[in-house]
Amino acid sequence: MEETTAAAAAAAAATAISFPEDVVREILVRVEDEADLFRCALTCTRWRRLVAKASFLRRRWPEPHASSFLSGFFTAKRLALTDPAATVSLVPTPGSMAVLNLLAGTCEVIPLHKGASKTWAIGCAILTATDWPSDGKQAAHGHSATFFKLLIINTTDVFHRPWTIQTFTSGEASWNTVCEFSFDDPEIGTLMHLTAVVCRGKAHWLVRHVCLQTLDVDVETCKVSQTEIPVPILYRKGYAVPRLSIDDVGGALSLLHLRRPGLMVDIWTQQQDHQETGGHAGDDARWVCRILELQLPTHNIQSEAETMYLSFLGEKGGMLLLKDNHRHFYAVDLKTGVMRELMDCGRISSAKVVPFEMDWQTFFVSRLGSK
Template identity: 25%
Template sequence: MPRANKRACVASRQPSAGAAADANPRGGDRGLLSVRRAATSRQPRSRQADDDDGTWFPDEIILFIFASFLDLADLVRCAATCRRWRRLVSSEAAFICRNRTPQWPGNDRFLPPVVAGFFHQRDDEEPRFLSTPAACRRFPALGAPPPLSALVEDGSSVDLDSCRIVASRNGLLVAELRRGKNNRALKLCVCNPMSGERHVLPPLSGKDGVGHYACTVLTADECQHDDGTSSITPPSLSSFRVVVVYSRRTFTATRRYSSADGSWGAEAKVDDAHVGKKAMGLMRNGVVARGGRVAYWLAGETVFGMHLDTLVATSPMKVPWSEEREVLDSDNSTLLGTTRKGKLFAVQLRRPFRVELGKRIETIELSVLTLSNNGAGYAGYGGAYVGRIAKWEEKFKIRVDQFLPDGALTTKVKLQWFCEKSGLVFFNVSGWYVGDPGQRRSDVYALSFGTRSIQKVATNGGGKIYGYEMDQAAYLASLSH
């Protein structure tokens, strides 16, 4: 793909991200970026002379270089170099990201700072946002955990008090507005908690209604393919597509919503798919691999994938299993993930044991496994799948129990969410603590694939957890201070 034309880039330069957000009526006074602007608006701004970097290049030339030749990690390093570059990266984040040459497959570096935190939901309560310790330093004005409705714009047609999050990727949340037990009408809302924007999608009702389904969302930077071509040119940085997969009586179907068109596309059949209603109801935690070309979901012990460009299903694969190791929680012991190069892997919690002086000592271990081949042979799953038996190879493992507090009596561990860009895995550890046997806790921890370390991020965080990563423009804009 040819580099962006300098004259075109300079001519198309728009107002800064902060100015654009302030001028945008959709959620202008809401969102995490608004919280940050409110916290820093009283701070004196540096004068232009104070951020001189010693070069004679005008801002337009530097922005052209930023947008044409640097990936996200490079831009972060540039922002840390001097005041002028930090000002350009943060204030012109939207321009840089809109004109940036696609870097996928790029390098294999994860960026933990893009994680703002996670949304936590108990039973039928509204999801509430909890920031990580690192994000708290970036957003100091974020006090008590706000509900989702406080971060997105008001709308009489949206009731987020009883919503259910079904997807979270690249700064966007997809929430299902509650429906009755026998109601097949599907109403989704796409929210950007950073900017405060929200989009209510037209409902799928009547003959278009669906039962159990799987869902994911694709953002503008995933419209570009790894060979430099693009099947769809995104009209703006905020464009997105929602993909829904569900079961019909005799086939597996899919539909797509495009923000550019403002409507759902026609229902299409997924070729080579054998997904029953039971398995569809088990699907969770979708990930997108190969630069937006393939989406994967986990259903019980089976991985289901769909090529998003051809609507052909991948061969269903069984997740790794080890008979000599006791899995902690069969429903929450495995997550799917992707490397920064778009390769699929699995994360699994296990409880191996060792014998010392005739005494059995149990440990808690997290293993990361990748596919070593395409597998051989087939296996069924509950009468719903006929899946390929894939061969998984363990890349590394880490002991979880060594990061837990002394005296922790762990009873259950649940893998909750994998964050694709940062390489963080959120999981719950439930149990009691020696010295305080009457208190049962469910703390939230995060494993970083970049550092292969585990950190506690929240206390008493039971329920469901949905990791939230900032989109690229919001992340770069947050580097201003």
């Protein structure tokens, strides 16, 4: 029986291989699921070569903006000491940091920064070559695809000042302490989120205050400034804590405010014409709000929206990750509001989620290999 099955499989494979290339190409380009297409490409060298061609990739994903980037989310998982898998760690030394390059499949361990055992990191940003302002500085620095720069804000007391900025650049052996700083206004509290949003050459964090403000750090000089956002929301009743984001169309700084309960998101975006004048967000800044109504998956009952309390987990590349009060997880398209339910990821929070974005076609081809 096994011999018959093997013979049938071999015959089917021989028949498939005998098809002309243009026929095979037309079949493969119509495979809708990316995972299935990947498995087909690994069948033989001939199919792998056809799928990896630039002309095939352009046909398979004809809309660059919608399909050339892959957004995803890492989640941190605590392993029990009795778990054999606990001996295999992404970061080999407890308490250390590491930068993972998904495209290259590498993990670079970063040495602990000065005073790490006596300080708290209250803010962090990881910068790549694309985060530098588009005025020629990137080319001047010779930044490559593997270049990165880490920036952390730490303190010896999270409730007091001063705060210290330290940086680590790829290729260097140690951290660099840039400066210490504090605010003149004693009412300004801590940063609302650990991870910064990088926009137009600056890293931005929301700061706890009576009005909405950002802490801004220049990615090149690390010069610190603060900016008031003239948006009439902060801890308004019926809203989740706001989050900074980047507008997926114009690349402008934006603010997401999630209504609770319900399926509505207020999206405030700084206007492009104001940014091009070189002005800073302040009382005269032009911020425009659009209200996005989220659309539950078809298998959900729409009446659930009245009792649904959604929470932010992360956002990247125009995709939002949310969870509801029943521990269901959703990926949301910030253009259309369409919600897609995800698998149960267990007990996770925004502190355990790291959003990422990469070039989808390059990632796809890199995983095919060269055989």
